[in-house]
Amino acid sequence: MMRSLFSGVSGLKAHQTRMDVIGNNIANVNTTGYKAKRMNFSDMLYQTTQAASGPSQNVGGINPRQIGLGVKTAAINTTITQEGATQSTGNPFDLKLTGEAFFVVSDGTNTYYTRDGSFDVDEAGNLCMASTGYIVKGWEADDTGRIIDSGLTNLNVMAKSYFEAEATTKASTSGMIDKTDPTLETKNGKIMNLQVLDKQGYEYNLQFGILPQKNTTKGTRDIQNTETTHNLPESLYLVDTSKIEYSYVVGAAADGTGGETRFLSSTESPELIEALNKAIWADVAAGTSAHKLGEKDTTKITINEQWLIDHKLDVIKYTELLGDKGGDRVYTVSFSGDTGFSTKEPDYTSGAVTDASKINEKAVALFYTIDKTTGKCTRSTNMDKITATKQDYEDDNGNAITDYKFKDSAGNVIKSAAADGGGDIPKELYDDIVKTLKLGQEDDTKYSYITKEPKETSSIDPGKYTITLLGMSSEGDSVDISSLLNNGKTSWTLAYNKDTGAFDYVGEAGSNSFNVALSAVDTKFSNLEIDFSDTTNQFNEGKSSITAEKDDGFKAGKMTGVSIANDGIITANYANGMSRVLGQICVGTFANAMGLQNEGDNLYSETANSGDVNVVDIKASGTGYMTTGVLEMSNVDLSQEFTEMITTQRGFQANSRIISTSDTLLEELVNLKR
Numbered sequence: 092m093m094r095s096l097f098s099g100v101s102g103l104k105a106h107q108t109r110m111d112v113i114g115n116n117i118a119n120v121n122t123t124g125y126k127a128k129r130m131n132f133s134d135m136l137y138q139t140t141q142a143a144s145g146p147s148q149n150v151g152g153i154n155p156r157q158i159g160l161g162v163k164t165a166a167i168n169t170t171i172t173q174e175g176a177t178q179s180t181g182n183p184f185d186l187k188l189t190g191e192a193f194f195v196v197s198d199g200t201n202t203y204y205t206r207d208g209s210f211d212v213d214e215a216g217n218l219c220m221a222s223t224g225y226i227v228k229g230w231e232a233d234d235t236g237r238i239i240d241s242g243l244t245n246l247n248v249m250a251k252s253y254f255e256a257e258a259t260t261k262a263s264t265s266g267m268i269d270k271t272d273p274t275l276e277t278k279n280g281k282i283m284n285l286q287v288l289d290k291q292g293y294e295y296n297l298q299f300g301i302l303p304q305k306n307t308t309k310g311t312r313d314i315q316n317t318e319t320t321h322n323l324p325e326s327l328y329l330v331d332t333s334k335i336e337y338s339y340v341v342g343a344a345a346d347g348t349g350g351e352t353r354f355l356s357s358t359e360s361p362e363l364i365e366a367l368n369k370a371i372w373a374d375v376a377a378g379t380s381a382h383k384l385g386e387k388d389t390t391k392i393t394i395n396e397q398w399l400i401d402h403k404l405d406v407i408k409y410t411e412l413l414g415d416k417g418g419d420r421v422y423t424v425s426f427s428g429d430t431g432f433s434t435k436e437p438d439y440t441s442g443a444v445t446d447a448s449k450i451n452e453k454a455v456a457l458f459y460t461i462d463k464t465t466g467k468c469t470r471s472t473n474m475d476k477i478t479a480t481k482q483d484y485e486d487d488n489g490n491a492i493t494d495y496k497f498k499d500s501a502g503n504v505i506k507s508a509a510a511d512g513g514g515d516i517p518k519e520l521y522d523d524i525v526k527t528l529k530l531g532q533e534d535d536t537k538y539s540y541i542t543k544e545p546k547e548t549s550s551i552d553p554g555k556y557t558i559t560l561l562g563m564s565s566e567g568d569s570v571d572i573s574s575l576l577n578n579g580k581t582s583w584t585l586a587y588n589k590d591t592g593a594f595d596y597v598g599e600a601g602s603n604s605f606n607v608a609l610s611a612v613d614t615k616f617s618n619l620e621i622d623f624s625d626t627t628n629q630f631n632e633g634k635s636s637i638t639a640e641k642d643d644g645f646k647a648g649k650m651t652g653v654s655i656a657n658d659g660i661i662t663a664n665y666a667n668g669m670s671r672v673l674g675q676i677c678v679g680t681f682a683n684a685m686g687l688q689n690e691g692d693n694l695y696s697e698t699a700n701s702g703d704v705n706v707v708d709i710k711a712s713g714t715g716y717m718t719t720g721v722l723e724m725s726n727v728d729l730s731q732e733f734t735e736m737i738t739t740q741r742g743f744q745a746n747s748r749i750i751s752t753s754d755t756l757l758e759e760l761v762n763l764k765r
Contacts, residue, residue: 267635292645331437558584
């Protein structure tokens, strides 16, 4: 009976322990990542009252006689392999593991393992557990985004809050070049713009011109030369041929302001205007006028009754053109500033000069020195006898062309003025030069002869084009590319199959791109490779559609967010559209995960029976994957826990009955003494 008492006691203890396990499971029903515990019973040692004996020839064998001594706790196992349900949080740093792996975390001294993926970012930018602050471990990434497996490290998701700018190194073109496009025949051809970035992220525009390549045929052309000689007079005169306009003001205030401006009409006042013209030009001739020869300026003249009488004009007829009560009226005299040239000295005493030749002053200045004050033009040295050779010919397009060559009396070719470059005389001056020469005496003898000069006839080479870097600008400001022009290559050949229009090469056979050495312009640029493989030479209704875009290079950008992939790769996203791999969250696996020791705070640590941790990439190792924005809930099954609670309660009650019944038996035994 004493054995039954102790068996009952062991049963009470065992079921109490099981109740403790069930209570702990129910208490953690909402604990993130909690794994339920399961307790197993085992019987204790047995007292053998008779050992077993084997059978003989006449007697059978006897089984052993054993009396059990009660129950004990066999094991308390953790249901590691059973996943909890998924709880959505929307927090990008909340992670759920699928499979049997664990997150690896550290307090700086010890390493722990957890299924609780409720993470946060601390002030230093480290990814850590929201509950304990323990740092999440993983592998860092290099500048190219490649994960470096060189040992576990803290995962700092804020260390690179800005994405540095990078220069453009690659660009590509697309579209068509249509050989019938009229813009190909302009000076710079079809313009193609390309936006690129320097190393600081500043934007620049490269402008290219595309021109057809031409085959050149050398030949000669006939030039009809007609040579004449002109003897220039020693002096010419700059003659003022200005037209004069007269205006006056009526209704002005006492201080002279306001009023209405009126003009004298030549049809209504012809005699008055004629008299005024004679008076004005007489003042010019006498040198008493403020007017300067050849200038567009104004003077004043005052008329009254006496002035009309002195110039034999009808006072009554012009009374309205005088001041109040026939008084003074001031007229503004405006000169048009027209000029001409004459071989005779002008006489302004009788009025304006009208027989001067209107010639551009630049033409006259080739042969004479012009004094604008006196109007006298003095012949320059060796300009007394001028030989003019007129050259008539047809250009490469069949257009009639006329050129001139002028030589002085010493046989020197006359050039344009130094202020105009000192080169060949502009063709727009030819007619005025001829007018100047005609002011002199032309020799009777003319020489006509034909000369030949080399000429080049060009024709378009089908399918071949030259693309040339024309310039570079930034926000409207030009960039000096002279260093590139002097030391680099700025023109390249584009070739297409003349039959199919398909792309053949750029610059040389076998190449689909060319390189622009922008680093020669400034070290803030990187050399640029431009790919033309996606272009064709085909008909497009006379419009070339070729365009260019950069393939890389970007401006600096601030971090706008962080994302975690299902393999634990942490990626930062930036405002410039770029992204960067910051690192990877690793996981730990164990040969016997149920052998891990609970440390509280949802943490586990290694034990001798769990085996050493194997730190792996969760997807590459095939152990599962991570899901962001969700957490793993507790895997406690309340229905099962309550059922086990009932069976545990009944077991406890039954064992208590063992003790009470054994006590009754002992009581009966004690009562035998009465």
